[in-house]
Amino acid sequence: MEDLIKKIREFADERDWEQFHSPKNLSMALAGEVGEILEHFQWLTEAESRSLDDKTLKKVKEEIGDVQIYLARLADQLGFSPLQAAWEKLEQNKKKYPTSKSKGSAKKYTEFE
Amino acid sequence: MEDLIKKIREFADERDWEQFHSPKNLSMALAGEVGEILEHFQWLTEAESRSLDDKTLKKVKEEIGDVQIYLARLADQLGFSPLQAAWEKLEQNKKKYPTSKSKGSAKKYTEFE
Amino acid sequence: MEDLIKKIREFADERDWEQFHSPKNLSMALAGEVGEILEHFQWLTEAESRSLDDKTLKKVKEEIGDVQIYLARLADQLGFSPLQAAWEKLEQNKKKYPTSKSKGSAKKYTEFE
Amino acid sequence: MEDLIKKIREFADERDWEQFHSPKNLSMALAGEVGEILEHFQWLTEAESRSLDDKTLKKVKEEIGDVQIYLARLADQLGFSPLQAAWEKLEQNKKKYPTSKSKGSAKKYTEFE
Numbered sequence: 001m002e003d004l005i006k007k008i009r010e011f012a013d014e015r016d017w018e019q020f021h022s023p024k025n026l027s028m029a030l031a032g033e034v035g036e037i038l039e040h041f042q043w044l045t046e047a048e049s050r051s052l053d054d055k056t057l058k059k060v061k062e063e064i065g066d067v068q069i070y071l072a073r074l075a076d077q078l079g080f081s082p083l084q085a086a087w088e089k090l091e092q093n094k095k096k097y098p099t100s101k102s103k104g105s106a107k108k109y110t111e112f113e
Numbered sequence: 114m115e116d117l118i119k120k121i122r123e124f125a126d127e128r129d130w131e132q133f134h135s136p137k138n139l140s141m142a143l144a145g146e147v148g149e150i151l152e153h154f155q156w157l158t159e160a161e162s163r164s165l166d167d168k169t170l171k172k173v174k175e176e177i178g179d180v181q182i183y184l185a186r187l188a189d190q191l192g193f194s195p196l197q198a199a200w201e202k203l204e205q206n207k208k209k210y211p212t213s214k215s216k217g218s219a220k221k222y223t224e225f226e
Numbered sequence: 227m228e229d230l231i232k233k234i235r236e237f238a239d240e241r242d243w244e245q246f247h248s249p250k251n252l253s254m255a256l257a258g259e260v261g262e263i264l265e266h267f268q269w270l271t272e273a274e275s276r277s278l279d280d281k282t283l284k285k286v287k288e289e290i291g292d293v294q295i296y297l298a299r300l301a302d303q304l305g306f307s308p309l310q311a312a313w314e315k316l317e318q319n320k321k322k323y324p325t326s327k328s329k330g331s332a333k334k335y336t337e338f339e
Numbered sequence: 340m341e342d343l344i345k346k347i348r349e350f351a352d353e354r355d356w357e358q359f360h361s362p363k364n365l366s367m368a369l370a371g372e373v374g375e376i377l378e379h380f381q382w383l384t385e386a387e388s389r390s391l392d393d394k395t396l397k398k399v400k401e402e403i404g405d406v407q408i409y410l411a412r413l414a415d416q417l418g419f420s421p422l423q424a425a426w427e428k429l430e431q432n433k434k435k436y437p438t439s440k441s442k443g444s445a446k447k448y449t450e451f452e
Contacts, residue, residue, distance in 0.1 A: 035374015065202030089178030148261015
C-alpha cells in the first residue's frame with residue numbers, strides 16, 4: 001500500500017493534479033467509481049454476481065482498481081493509510097459484533113460498520 | 114493487504130456472513146459507506162476539506178476504514194486483491210494520460226480512470 | 227412539482243442556505259441520501275425488498291423524500307424541472323430500447339438510461 | 340408526476356422488466372445514475388458548477404432525468420409517490436430546522452434530512 005500511495009503521488013505531481021485533489025473532490029471521484037461498480041451488478045441476481053463471466057469480471061476489476069486508487073489518494077491527502085484505517089475499524093467491529101450475537105443474522109449484526 | 118483480507122474472511126466466517134456477502138450486496142454496502150464520507154464533505158469548501166478538525170477527521174478515517182474493508186472483501190469474493198487491481202489500473206492510466214498532455218488540465222486528463 | 231420547488235426555495239432562502247447550495251454540493255447531498263436508501267436494502271434479498279415491514283418502509287419513504295427534495299433543488303439551481311428532464315429522457319429511451327428487442331432481456335436493454 | 344409514473348409502468352411492462360425492477364435493484368440503478376451526476380461535478384469548483392457550459396448542462400439534465408425516472412419507479416414499486424414523500428419530509432424538516440437556529444449555518448442545520 002505504501003508503494004501504491006507513493007506512486008499515486010508521483011503520478012498526480014507529474015500532472016499538476018494536486019490542485020484538483022482536495023478531499024472533497026476525491027470523495028466525489030470515489031463515489032463516481034463506486035457507481036460504476038453498482039452498474040455492473042444492478043440487474044444481476046446475487047448468484048449471478050458470484051459467478052461473473054470473464055469480460056464483466058475484467059471490467060469490475062478495473063473499477064475496483066479505480067476505487068482503490070482514489071481511496072488511497074483520499075486517505076493520503078488526509079494524512080493516513082487506508083489499510084491502517086481498516087485495521088483500526090476491524091478492531092472496533094470485533095467489540096461491536098460479538099460472535100455469539102451476530103451468528104447468521106442479517107438483522108442487527110451483519111454490517112462491519 | 115493479504116493479512117487484512119484473511120482477517121476479514123475469519124471475521125465473516127465466524128459470524129456466518131458468507132451467505133450475505135455476494136458481490137452484489139457488497140457493492141451496495143461499499144456505496145453506502147462512501148455515501149457517509151460524502152456527507153462529511155458536502156457543505157465544506159474544498160479548502161475546508163483540506164484541513165478538517167480532529168473530530169471530523171476521526172470520523173472520516175473510520176468511514177474510510179469501512180470502505181477499505183468492504184472493498185477488500187468485494188475483491189476477495191471475486192478472486193483478486195484490490196491492490197493488484199490498483200497497480201494494473203495505474204499502469205493503464207500511465208498510457209492513457211501522458212504527462213505532456215495532462216499537465217494541470219482538469220478538462221480531459223484529470224481522471225485516473 | 228412546481229409547488230414543491232417553490233417551497234424548497236422559500237425553505238432555503240429563509241435559512242440563508244443559497245450560499246451552500248451550489249450544484250456541486252447538492253449533487254453530493256443527493257448521493258449521500260441515496261447511500262442511505264442502499265443501506266436499507268443491502269442485506270435483503272430482492273424478494274424481501276418487495277415486501278418491506280412497516281417500520282423499514284416508513285424510513286425508506288423518508289429517504290426517498292430527501293432524495294426528491296435534493297433532486298428538485300439541484301435541477302432548480304440549474305434552471306429546469308426534474309420532471310421535464312424525466313419526460314425528455316423517457317422520450318429518448320423509447321427510441322433506444324424498442325419493445326421488439328428489449329423484451330425480457332436484462333443484458334443490453336434493461337436500463338432506462 | 341402521476342402521468343410520469345404511469346408512463347414508466349407502461350414502458351417497463353411492454354418490455355417485461357417488472358422481474359428486474361425489485362426495490363433493491365432499482366436502488367442500485369438510482370445510485371449508479373447519481374454517480375454519473377457526480378462525475379460531471381467532481382473536478383469543478385462550486386462557482387463553475389453554478390455556470391455550466393451548454394454541453395455539460397445538457398448531459399447533466401439527462402442524468403437528472405434518469406435519476407427522476409428511477410426514483411419515481413422505486414417509490415411506485417413501494418406503493419407511494421416520491422412527491423408525496425418529499426412533502427411529508429419537508430413538513431418534518433420545518434420543525435427540525437427552525438429558521439431562528441439555522442440561519443446561514445452549515446454546521447448543524449444545513450441539511451434537509
